[in-house]
Amino acid sequence: MTHSAEIITTGPSGTILADWIDRVGFGLIWALAAFALLLLIAPSLIVVMISFTETAYITFPPQGFTLKWYADLFSRQQIIDSAITSLRISVWSTAIALTLAVPAAFSLVRGRYPGKAFAGALIVAPQMIPGMVIGVALLFFGAYIAFRQSDLMLILGLTVFCLPFAVRLVMAQLQLLDPALEEASLSLGATRKRTFVQITLRQIIPAIVAGAAFVFIESFDNLTVALFTASPRGRPLSVELYNLVQYDSSPMVAALSSLEILFAFVIMLVLSRSVGLERLAK
Amino acid sequence: MAAAFWTRFRDGRGIWPAVPAFVFLTIFFIIPMAVLLSFGFTEIERGRIQDSGFTLRYLTGTLQDDLFWWVWWKSFYIGILSTLLCFLLAYPLAYLYSESGRTMRLLILVLTISPLLTSAIVRTYAWLVLLGGRRGVVNSTLIELGVISRPIRMLNTDFAVIVGMTQVHLPFMVLPLITVLAARDRNMEAASLGMGASRLATFFKIVLPLSTPGIVAGLTIVFALSYTNFIIPQLLGGGGFTTLAVQVYEQIVVVLNWSKGAMLALLLLGSCFVFILLIGLAGNRVMRWSQKEAA
Amino acid sequence: MIEANGVNKHFGSNHVLRDCTISVDTGEVVTLLGASGCGKTTLLRCIAGFETPDSGSLVLANQDVTRLPPNRRDVGFVFQNYALFPHMTVAENVAYGLKARKTAKETIRAEVDKVLDLVSLTEFARRYPKSLSGGQQQRVALARSLVLHPKVLLMDEAFNALDAKLRGAMQIELRKIVKHVGITAVCVTHDQAEALTISDRIAVMAEGRIQQFAAPDQIYDKPASAFVADFVGAANILPRKSAERFKTAHKSLNGSGALVIRPENFALSPSSQGGGVKGEVVFARLTGPAMEYEIALADGTILRALVDRDRQEPLAVGSTVEITIRNPDACVPLPGTA
Ligand SMILES: Nc1ncnc2c1ncn2[C@@H]1O[C@H](COP(=O)(O)OP(=O)(O)O)[C@@H](O)[C@H]1O
Numbered sequence: 001m002t003h004s005a006e007i008i009t010t011g012p013s014g015t016i017l018a019d020w021i022d023r024v025g026f027g028l029i030w031a032l033a034a035f036a037l038l039l040l041i042a043p044s045l046i047v048v049m050i051s052f053t054e055t056a057y058i059t060f061p062p063q064g065f066t067l068k069w070y071a072d073l074f075s076r077q078q079i080i081d082s083a084i085t086s087l088r089i090s091v092w093s094t095a096i097a098l099t100l101a102v103p104a105a106f107s108l109v110r111g112r113y114p115g116k117a118f119a120g121a122l123i124v125a126p127q128m129i130p131g132m133v134i135g136v137a138l139l140f141f142g143a144y145i146a147f148r149q150s151d152l153m154l155i156l157g158l159t160v161f162c163l164p165f166a167v168r169l170v171m172a173q174l175q176l177l178d179p180a181l182e183e184a185s186l187s188l189g190a191t192r193k194r195t196f197v198q199i200t201l202r203q204i205i206p207a208i209v210a211g212a213a214f215v216f217i218e219s220f221d222n223l224t225v226a227l228f229t230a231s232p233r234g235r236p237l238s239v240e241l242y243n244l245v246q247y248d249s250s251p252m253v254a255a256l257s258s259l260e261i262l263f264a265f266v267i268m269l270v271l272s273r274s275v276g277l278e279r280l281a282k
Numbered sequence: 283m284a285a286a287f288w289t290r291f292r293d294g295r296g297i298w299p300a301v302p303a304f305v306f307l308t309i310f311f312i313i314p315m316a317v318l319l320s321f322g323f324t325e326i327e328r329g330r331i332q333d334s335g336f337t338l339r340y341l342t343g344t345l346q347d348d349l350f351w352w353v354w355w356k357s358f359y360i361g362i363l364s365t366l367l368c369f370l371l372a373y374p375l376a377y378l379y380s381e382s383g384r385t386m387r388l389l390i391l392v393l394t395i396s397p398l399l400t401s402a403i404v405r406t407y408a409w410l411v412l413l414g415g416r417r418g419v420v421n422s423t424l425i426e427l428g429v430i431s432r433p434i435r436m437l438n439t440d441f442a443v444i445v446g447m448t449q450v451h452l453p454f455m456v457l458p459l460i461t462v463l464a465a466r467d468r469n470m471e472a473a474s475l476g477m478g479a480s481r482l483a484t485f486f487k488i489v490l491p492l493s494t495p496g497i498v499a500g501l502t503i504v505f506a507l508s509y510t511n512f513i514i515p516q517l518l519g520g521g522g523f524t525t526l527a528v529q530v531y532e533q534i535v536v537v538l539n540w541s542k543g544a545m546l547a548l549l550l551l552g553s554c555f556v557f558i559l560l561i562g563l564a565g566n567r568v569m570r571w572s573q574k575e576a577a
Numbered sequence: 578m579i580e581a582n583g584v585n586k587h588f589g590s591n592h593v594l595r596d597c598t599i600s601v602d603t604g605e606v607v608t609l610l611g612a613s614g615c616g617k618t619t620l621l622r623c624i625a626g627f628e629t630p631d632s633g634s635l636v637l638a639n640q641d642v643t644r645l646p647p648n649r650r651d652v653g654f655v656f657q658n659y660a661l662f663p664h665m666t667v668a669e670n671v672a673y674g675l676k677a678r679k680t681a682k683e684t685i686r687a688e689v690d691k692v693l694d695l696v697s698l699t700e701f702a703r704r705y706p707k708s709l710s711g712g713q714q715q716r717v718a719l720a721r722s723l724v725l726h727p728k729v730l731l732m733d734e735a736f737n738a739l740d741a742k743l744r745g746a747m748q749i750e751l752r753k754i755v756k757h758v759g760i761t762a763v764c765v766t767h768d769q770a771e772a773l774t775i776s777d778r779i780a781v782m783a784e785g786r787i788q789q790f791a792a793p794d795q796i797y798d799k800p801a802s803a804f805v806a807d808f809v810g811a812a813n814i815l816p817r818k819s820a821e822r823f824k825t826a827h828k829s830l831n832g833s834g835a836l837v838i839r840p841e842n843f844a845l846s847p848s849s850q851g852g853g854v855k856g857e858v859v860f861a862r863l864t865g866p867a868m869e870y871e872i873a874l875a876d877g878t879i880l881r882a883l884v885d886r887d888r889q890e891p892l893a894v895g896s897t898v899e900i901t902i903r904n905p906d907a908c909v910p911l912p913g914t915a
């Protein structure tokens with residue numbers, strides 16, 4: 001009784017003040033959210049816009065409209081070469097990482113053996129280590145056994161760096177998989193092989209696709225591992241771009257960046273079709 | 283025997299399917315990490331072992347170097363500041379996500395995930411354009427608006443590095459927060475409002491504390507990324523700007539003093555783990571209510 | 578058709594099945610009934626081949642299948658959540674087993690059509706499981722097994738996912754279909770009403786042991802133990818001392834330790850005409866056609882009584898009544914204590 005009396009006495013004026021504070025407080029929260037959203041998109045948009053400028057230097061707002069920087073880009077053999085190198089390297093590291101990751105994920109989810117938790121921790125350990133340290137460690141290891149910086153060293157470094165992502169994605173999907181589906185298939189008379197291909201594998205394909213896309217993109221974009229392990233001749237695109245960004249102020253760099261943004265967008269569309277973005281967010 | 287082995291492998295049960303990944307990681311991750319560790323305590327110059335004996339010279343030398351501590355402080359304060367800024371922006375955005383309908387949610391997800399698929403250099407490059415010199419977008423806009431008359435130096439400052447890191451790492455903070463906030467039980471907020479608490483009080487006393495797991499995850503990831511990032515400081519901080527991570531890069535790639543580089547890398551990694559541990563412990567303290575009472 | 582002989586199963590140190598022996602005739606519908614965790618699912622999974630017993634044997638249609646993998650047992654299994662393949666349409670789900678058997682395409686189509694007609698799902702053939710209601714999903718799961726004409730059909734809590742009203746209707750529907758097909762079936766449930774509805778015989782289980790295996794009326798009228806009496810239907814289990822106070826109970830008690838009296842076997846009279854046991858109504862509840870009462874006796878024992886409403890006007894809480902047993906022959910004596 002006394003409680004409700006107290007609330008009533010602080011009633012009208014208190015409520016109005018509280019309402020006002022609420023409104024200001026949430027106004028601030030929404031404003032920050034809007035700013036964060038702007039911050040996420042604006043820089044990329046500006047880069048894309050600048051890539052069409054007619055001026056020989058970077059300026060905003062861009063002046064005029066031209067595609068000459070894209071033409072310039074494709075006329076530079078060095079950039080084309082490094083893009084091809086990057087594609088080749090990414091394909092390899094994606095293939096190796098998934099070949100290792102899918103069976104490992106099965107074992108870590110389905111297996112029953114002592115030390116499984118430790119095994120799981122070991123396989124996802126590289127995720128705790130910055131790319132730079134992985135690259136440096138591989139470089140030093142190479143020095144020991146006369147193994148020089150090369151495409152192969154870069155592929156190995158990227159595979160180590162990306163393996164945890166792939167394993168975790170496939171593991172998450174396997175954990176969601178209802179074991180009753182496989183039992184149902186067996187009880188309907190399907191062989192183990194048929195069950196594995198038509199039920200188990202079929203259900204984890206989205207995770208494998210997502211894993212492949214992530215490893216590929218990360219391998220293509222990665223700089224932290226690449227700076228230490230890539231061959232000085234035939235550099236990957238990320239290292240090439242790193243140098244261009246530092247020493248070249250022409251809008252051609254913006255054109256190259258825009259292409260990468262476009263590429264990322266396309267991959268994301270593919271992923272949202274195959275896996276769904278909500279699932280990806282985890 | 284072989285048949286039994288193959289059956290186990292195919293079933294995906296047992297340890298065998300994980301063995302290739304183990305062997306791979308042992309050779310190309312564990313052993314290299316051990317080599318890195320050993321290099322911090324050996325004399326290595328220009329990729330050659332000068333003296334294979336064990337030495338603490340690089341450890342003591344680094345720890346006694348005032349410059350090291352100065353650089354460490356810079357790394358730390360840049361890392362912490364950009365992590366906190368990230369949180370300040372990411373939390374409202376994740377909250378907006380959890381309160382939004384389908385379309386808005388999709389928009390937020392697209393805008394959050396697409397930067398993750400773009401290379402960090404491209405995203406950092408955008409800041410070179412935005413903050414760069416006289417023609418930089420921010421300066422030219424401010425001059426046009428009459429806010430300032432002469433361009434302010436923005437590039438090659440701590441400010442540029444912090445802003446760049448905040449923006450580049452924002453998605454890593456948003457995603458774990460979205461996960462906890464979108465899955466939360468809204469009845470508790472209703473109960474809080476029903477008991478007479480204001481919306482703002484409910485937000486700070488119910489929503490915020492209950493999202494601690496996501497906050498800890500986000501802070502951990504973003505701090506680790508910021509603290510060990512050497513690309514953004516190099517691009518936006520200019521020539522004289524240095525952090526621990528930048529030092530590692532320079533010692534190994536430019537100066538070619540591998541022992542020093544290895545020691546700095548180890549110290550970077552070790553201190554990063556310590557901070558992450560501290561964040562986790564702080565999280566546990568906040569989350570006392572979720573732990574079972576020791577009876 | 579199905580014979581389980583002395584089946585034992587451990588999960589680690591947990592002894593889940595203890596000497597389970599059960600024999601199911603051809604065309605019979607048998608239900609394993611018991612509380613959650615008593616081992617029903619495990620026994621069913623042993624029959625299906627998803628688990629291997631530690632000891633004991635399983636015989637299906639005169640063939641020892643104890644060591645046979647599930648895909649060679651010719652057993653249909655309907656899972657608790659149906660386990661329909663989400664990436665296949667209803668028709669594809671139903672055709673799955675036939676395809677695995679490399680049946681000819683035309684035969685598959687004909688068989689699928691026939692079985693979908695049997696479960697009244699013809700117009701849903703091209704839909705995906707997710708877009709179906711719970712009851713429809715259950716019928717797809719049933720059709721998927723039936724289309725293979727298995728020797729036996731096993732169903733694990735097949736009605737759990739349905740809401741109460743639909744559950745009753747589907748139980749009747751299922752019994753009709755199963756009887757129409759004439760298949761031997763073993764069902765698992767923790768719901769005694771479901772067991773009574775669908776079974777020819779019921780095996781009541783507790784703590785990994787089969788307590789009683791008999792026809793539903795036998796289980797209800799002649800429970801073999803206090804557990805069975807209590808689990809199937811409501812029961813008043815009176816220890817010898819309390820039971821002796823009912824004069825008519827003496828004969829049926831016949832020297833045993835306790836007496837089971839079903840709630841509907843009590844008659845309550847508001848007046849004190851003598852002869853009955855005195856008690857006070859402490860709780861009254863309408864169950865539809867009958868009133869259910871809790872009655873406290875002088876010694877503190879609480880009895881449950883169920884009285885048809887057309888037999889007696891409702892009694893008020895607090896009123897004093899006299900309790901008599903309507904049919905002493907329907908009381909079941911139990912050996913030992915209760
Ligand atoms: N795969 C398993 N591993 C370990 N214990 C299990 C497993 N399956 C069931 N159990 C245990 O066996 C007991 C009986 O389980 P179950 O047969 O599922 O009971 P019911 O179906 O009667 O509810 C339970 O105590 C359960 O915890």
Ligand SMILES: [Mg+2]
Binds near residue numbers: 617618
């Ligand atoms: Mg069960």
